[in-house]
Amino acid sequence: MTTSTGPLVLPGEALDPSLIPSHPKHPLRLGPGLRHIPPSDIVPTVAGQLTTNSHKNSLWVEANSNRYIPQQNDPILATLLRTAPDSYLLTLSPHTAPASLPHLAFEGATKKTRPILSPGQLVYARVALANKHMDPELECVNPATGKADGLGPITGPGCAFDISLGFARRLLMARSREEGGVGVLEMLAGEEPGITGGGLSFETAVGRNGRVWVGSESAATVIVVGRALQETDRNGLGMEGQRRFVKKLLREMK
């Protein structure tokens, strides 16, 4: 594995130079939670675990916070507040400034064919523009290909659940099981041997703003998946704990 975890760091702490990766070709990339103070100081700005990737020559601080700050390219689950003349206004988290989603930022949308959304509708979108002093801008289409790539208004039966930002990040990892330590979804879907009664069919949409939508035809399935996710998040369950909780949920479901 190219990603390695370092020690816990506190804001303002001096970093041990041996922890900073070096690469012959790539420049050093700083991720969230670190700040470069010229000429040569790297200082953590949040408390968390220092993590490095030697392949990409990058380092960042893994921290779990409650307040979502939009970053470009984050997938997010937003709620529609109201419609403006040429865009929709959505809220990413309660009591923050709304983000705007242009009417034409949907797959195949023109002035006449744009989707009509009602207030309160959940939308799965990507942050297209996130500047510090501006309201964020969203899009539901990949501007390079013109395809939706799974983004768009969320319809169909299902429910959104609140999770912590760190857990949302772990769920979104390409290998969430190995790197993020989250296996409840696979266990519930019956992809893990040794768990009977799995094989539930459901779909999820994870937003980096700490919301996850679980959709399924059966309401019981949605509730079981949502509870498994929230329990794993709130109680910090490990793999064994997750397995035990999923077994308990599946037993209760019968």
Add this chain to the structure above:
Amino acid sequence: MPREAEPSLNEKQFVAQALQENLRLDGREFDQYRPLELSFGDQYGVADVTLGRTRVLAKATAEVTVPYADRPLDGVFTIATELSPMASPSFEVNRPTETEVLLSRLLEKTVRRSGALDTESLCLVAGQKCWSVRVDVHVLAHDGNLIDASCAAVVAALRHFRKPDTSMDAGVLTVYTPAEREPVPLSWLHSPFCVTWSFFGEEGDIAVLDATWLEEQVRVGSCTVSLNKHGEICQIAKLGGTPVDAVALLQCTNVALARVKEFSDMLDAKLAEDAKRRDKGGFMAELRAENDR
């Protein structure tokens, strides 16, 4: 004033639909409470009640004041509720929301007006001096069902509270410190508890106990019943919302009585446990100079 963040349309529809299928989002039964946890502080009169993710802290204090002119033989008893922005960003200091007004009114009716505390026992010198007992309710986290949690916290704090002992000698009132004389408990007559039902569905035919914050935002009506373990109802509040069938309401009060008996037993057990923890084996044991090794 910041508005409370509303749940999305998808969530509202799902909660309503799941309740039609006899399912709740956290997997509870309709008449099941979240686990109620109660702990007391080091001081007398501090109670911390946790109901799922809702957390309420109540603190009782007492001071000597002048009684009201129209009630010279009664002490003063007040309950102060203030919802701070810590519970939810939509609460502002010094600007009571509807939730806050309703909460303080219900606590007032349940605890004060039902005569749970014998205010005549708080009188020290008729018309001149009396105890003023005050309970401050702090909501630390808000995840629905504030009323039940606050009421349990207030009752627990008052049952746990000890006021300084006093004596009257030739017209001189002496208030003793805890070191001089053991503080004395309040004269407590009965322990009322609130049980809140939330109603869902077109006709309000689905009744649910201990609604979470999301469920509270979706419900069509609610009804708070206050009663003690003997089944004596102190008040019923059904403030607006969809009309509910009277027979269903009767059924609700029966279930509420069972819950209140559980709460009463739990509170008694916790108070006994706390008293045991504080009991160091009498006065002589406390005066002992020997250290624990």
